[in-house]
Amino acid sequence: MNERGGAPLLSMRQISKRFGAVEALSGVDFEVRAHEVVALVGDNGAGKSTLARMVSGVLQPDAGIIEIEGQQVSISSPSVAHEMRIATVFQDLALADNLDVTANLFLGHELRENGMLQDGRMEQITRDVLAKLASRIPSVRTPLSALSAGQRQSVAIARTLIGDPRLVVLDEPTAALSAVQTAEVLTHIERLRDLGLGVILISHNMTDVRAVSDRIEVLRHGRNNGSFDASRTSFEEILAAITGATHVEPGLRSVG
């Protein structure tokens, strides 16, 4: 396992991205280590999702360097990201309602033998993964359309464990969930960390962020605006960084 001191799992340096006239990100630095949940917070349009989508291969940066375990990489598509063992739970979930739990877990990465699906093995793995996450899904053959919002979210998170990932990106995993369902999802996130993965958590909800993350990175108007140790920072300090009441120079960043 890659412990502190070695190269970080993911390191992004001086990342910039423009959409036409809009500067979504400019000179952003970001780092994730194994065994670590890093929260990415900021106001709407601060560039959180843009940054996350670069990690998942949906978007490519205009400038900047991305390194995985010290090696410079280019994450050109979601399948490339999958090959690099990066898994993503997208904000809009990216699940197919008409397919069952197993089919959704393996979507795009089906176990195959001569082009044929290996349903038995996939169901077995699905059951193992759901058990690992302590998820309460009635059956691995239930179609997604028959599941509740919370169950769908746990399927989306379970998806990330297929293909032995080392880095998981969660984009607003608790939006639109009830309190009980949110608690369940937060438990899932803690389990991901316990499994030794690096986790990027994007959320609007400060309570959730403070509950599970080790480190909180604030973005404001597409720039870094502070890095905080979750256990030693008050709610107000983070809020101040998000709203821009305080401005933290990149040079002052101190981690762990």
Next chain:
Amino acid sequence: MTTTVAGVGVGVRDLVTRNVRQSGIFVAFIAIVALFSVLNSDFLSPGNLTNIVLQYSYVLILATGMLMVIVLGQIDLSVGSVVALTGAVAAEVVIKGHAPWYVGVLSALVVGFLVGCWQGFWVASVGIPGFIVTLAGMLLFRGLTYIVLNNISLSPFNGTYYGIANGFLNGLFGGYGIDTFTVVIFAIAVVGYAVSQWRTRRGRIAYQQVVESMPLFVAKIVVVAAVVMWFGSQLARSRGLPIVLILLAVLIIAYSIVMQKSVFGRHIYAIGGNLNAAQLSGVKVRKVTFWTFVNMGVLASVAGVVFSARTNGAQPGAGNMFELDAIAACFIGGASTTGGVGRVTGAMVGGLIMAVLANGMQLMGVGQAVQQVVKGIVLLLAVAFDIWNRRRAEATR
């Protein structure tokens, strides 16, 4: 949420309510068959059953490919014209060019493949909706048919080519008044069905899934076996096993496997269910879309061969409105209008409903006009039932 326990038996009522959509079509099909057999004593006669198979085989072949296109969330309006074009090419090659029958078949298949590539390219690579591309194709390929045929009909094929749609396999094992070979083939099919059902059931129990209770399971197999064997013996009493029926059976089994068991089929369902999700998950949407249209083109050419063989010639106006029959078969058979839902077997039953309706009404001397009205209403009711059923399912969620 229902909890699942290993080997739990489920009664008739649960089975019916759990799967209203699927069983709904079968019930409707049986009801229609029963109605016509009462109204007309000839309906279930060996000769007429053989006739139904021969008469509607090409629509069923088209419906197989169309089901895949519809599940993908697309539509293909051009298949009728492609049937005409491929038939015309085969006629040019065999009748005018005096080439052997298989060269005719092969050239038709190649044309179907190229048509599929053409449409697949515009849909998958350029991103034009299938509705527009195939609407253009409908005009384009119809026009090409007229050009290929020089505005006149070509006939007759005769010989082996004619036999593709009009030939029978019989007399191989002899039999007096009933063809033993046909009966044997059907018996093998029934045993195969029973074995595969048994294996599925065993698998479901092993994975702690809900299955029907044992008596119900056996009853289901026995009923299906009885119906199939009766159908087989009727065919055997008439002219034996139609070659088209063998072709159709092979296609249905092969495409059921493709849709339910292959990665390609799984990706078709995923794209139709949630295009965005499929894309983000790394499904190669363009590639799957392209090959689905290529497949449709090839199947349309198979239907073109069967149809031209059946009519023993090629006409510029052949296959007109076939696309609508194929599309109707899919929707009656439970395919969703928004994509992502539908089965090959469902489309086949949907196609058979259309076939039986048309044939039954023909036997009773009902005019074309009324037949169209009835078919239209059946299609509308089937889709309305589907929507009603889905709303109900959402309400109970």
